[in-house]
Amino acid sequence: MTPRACWDWACERTGLDRVWDALMARHIPEARGPVAWFYALGSATLFVFTLQAVTGALLAMNYVPSPDHAYDSVRFIGSQVLFGRFIRGLHHWGASAMVILVALHMLRVYFMAAYKYPREATWIVGVTLFTLVMGFSFTGYLLPWDQKAYWATMVGTSIAGQTPVIGPYMSKVLLGGAEMGAATMTRFYALHVLVLPMVTAAALGAHLFLVVWHGISEPPRRKEQGS
Amino acid sequence: MTDWHAAYRERYKKLKEAGKPFFPYAVLKDTLVAALILCVLSYLAWHFGAGLEELADPTDTTYNPRPEWYFLFLFQALKFFPGTLEAVAATLLPGLGMLILILLPFIDRGPARHPLDRPFWTILGVATLAGIGWLTWAGYRSPLTNPVVEKDPVTLQGQRLYRDLNCSYCHILGGKGGQLGPNLDKVLGNHDDAWLTKHFRDPQALSPGTGMPKLDLLDDEIHALVAYLDSLGSGPYSAEAPKLFAENCAACHTIHGKGGDTGPDLSLIGSARDKAFMRNYIADPSKMNQASSMPGFSGQLTDHQIEDLARYLSSLR
Structure with a gap:
């Protein structure tokens, strides 16, 4: 079969050509000059998210979520696992990159008022994704179980515990009991590698669908030029 | 109110038709940016790795956690709220911020999109950014609430010994441990260094019938343990x-x-x-x-x- 025939075969069975038309061949309003680069922030965030998912999965293969073994398993990753130190480094710096990119992406949308009609829902899902990133960062911080991890999480959960009315319940749910220990760790681990990724994947799907469906917002123009 | 919606749809449709296909124009830029980010992250990961401090020690009451850099501004902002207000502000401030963000498209809803046509929102955004930047800088500069405590190496050795000897199997310290022996949180201040030294050398000699085992420690180790316990308990003060x-x-x-x-x-x-x-x-x-x-x-x-x-x-x- 020629490549052409392969392509036709695949299109007939999967609708690949229509997916290509809808995603890749779709037209977007032209952005000229440096402004055009601001439009890459969303996809950059998606890229780092994928990087976090891959490095995270690799780390999870050697990590043990219990106070007795977590610290040693992280040391093991850093000293024994092939490229372990590099992969953990990528995941660590990738976490900061996520926060920076999400913030920059949000600022682009804010200053260009791209959240306005008809993209309100895209914005709300986006803000949700922002809080999910914060959730990732908070739950992931505890996992190495070193001094920094333990005490920073202690501060974080005690702040959550001081919320008026629901605080004590929130802190109990987060910690899995009255104080920090093995239950806290498994809880944070489950949130970090199961719950948050699933919710984020769903929200991300919705966000991307809405972006493609509405079309990306155009670079704003002054009023007198007609906006 | 919504008469500009139809006009916007019409105008956007024209812009889109006159625009460029997503592939390759946007995809090329996206790929270049992703490659740049991957290079930067790889450099950071390769040269600095990800730090790992000492094993978490729940009995260490002197550790000063420093929040991750992107939470620094929040902690700095909390310093403006004294006492119990701080607790309320700690959840209200971020909560309020998130609420405003979510509701933003319903508050700012006119047709104007250019930053110069929305002076209020542009100024608000720049001011918030400047505020966060300033707070982060101030939080970074200010060691007042988070000074790095230089620990005495002897105290540190004592702390490790306390852990290695499994003292917490019988004693409570910092709210954690077993209840076979006295609760150290309560009794630490009752004894002086000389008593503690004798106690570690031969518990039976000092308090006959005690369940505390003789540990056969070196003098240095006893000294370290005493220094560690000293660093915790305040001890009696005079009038x-x-x-x-x-x-x-x-x-x-x-x-x-x-x-x-x-x-x-x-x-x-x-x-x-x-x-x-x-x-x-x-x-x-x-x-x-x-x-x-x-x-x-x-x-x-x-x-x-x-x-x-x-x-x-x-x-x-």
């Missing part, structure tokens, strides 16, 4: 200590509503700092915190008086 405070410290510091407000309120300082920290701080603040304007007292007070004061302050919790 002179509150007077010392009133004479030397109250001009700037408040305890339970009495005193000046130039320096921090010390009503609960014992829950944040241990005795050794306070002894060193009173003697020479510049060593612990260069930004402090507090004078050192090592010349004015005797070592005995400073110790007394430190014990008094660490009892405030």
Whole structure:
């Protein structure tokens, strides 16, 4: 079969050509000059998210979520696992990159008022994704179980515990009991590698669908030029 | 109100038709940016890795956690809210921020999109950014609430010994441990160094019938354990200590509503700092915190008086 025939075969069975038309061949309003680069922030965030998912999965293969073994398993990753130190480094710096990119992406949308009609829902899902990133960062911080991890999480959960009315319940749910220990760790681990990724994947799907469906917002123009 | 919606749809449709296909124009830029980010992250990961501090130690009350850099501004902002207000602000501030963000498209809903056509929102955005930037910088510069506590190596050795000997199997310290032996949180201040030294050398000789085993420790190890326990318990202070405070410290510091407000309120300082920290701080603040304007007292007070004061302050919790 020629490549052409392969392509036709695949299109007939999967609708690949229509997916290509809808995603890749779709037209977007032209952005000229440096402004055009601001439009890459969303996809950059998606890229780092994928990087976090891959490095995270690799780390999870050697990590043990219990106070007795977590610290040693992280040391093991850093000293024994092939490229372990590099992969953990990528995941660590990738976490900061996520926060920076999400913030920059949000600022682009804010200053260009791209959240306005008809993209309100895209914005709300986006803000949700922002809080999910914060959730990732908070739950992931505890996992190495070193001094920094333990005490920073202690501060974080005690702040959550001081919320008026629901605080004590929130802190109990987060910690899995009255104080920090093995239950806290498994809880944070489950949130970090199961719950948050699933919710984020769903929200991300919705966000991307809405972006493609509405079309990306155009670079704003002054009023007198007609906006 | 919504008459501009149809006009926008019409205008966007034209812009889209006159625009460019997503592939390759946008995809090319996206790929270049992703490659650049991957390079930067790889460099950081390769050269700096990801740090790993010592194993978490729940009994270590002197560790000062520093929040991740992107939470620094929030912690700095909380300093503007005194006492119980801080707890409320800690959840209300971020909550309010998120609420405004979510509701933004329903508050700002006119047709204007250019930043210069929305001066209120543009100024608000720039001001918020500047505020966060300034708070982050101030939080980074200010060691006042998060000074790095230089721990005495002997104390550190004692802390490790406490862990390695599994003392927490029988004793409670920092709210954690077994209940076979006395609760160290309660009894630590009752004994002096000499008693503790004898106790570690031969528990039976000092308190016959005790369940505490003889540990056959070296003199150095006993010394380290005593230093560690000393660093935790405040120990008894004399009736002179509150007077010392009133004479030397109250001009700037408040305890339970009495005193000046130039320096921090010390009503609960014992829950944040241990005795050794306070002894060193009173003697020479510049060593612990260069930004402090507090004078050192090592010349004015005797070592005995400073110790007394430190014990008094660490009892405030």
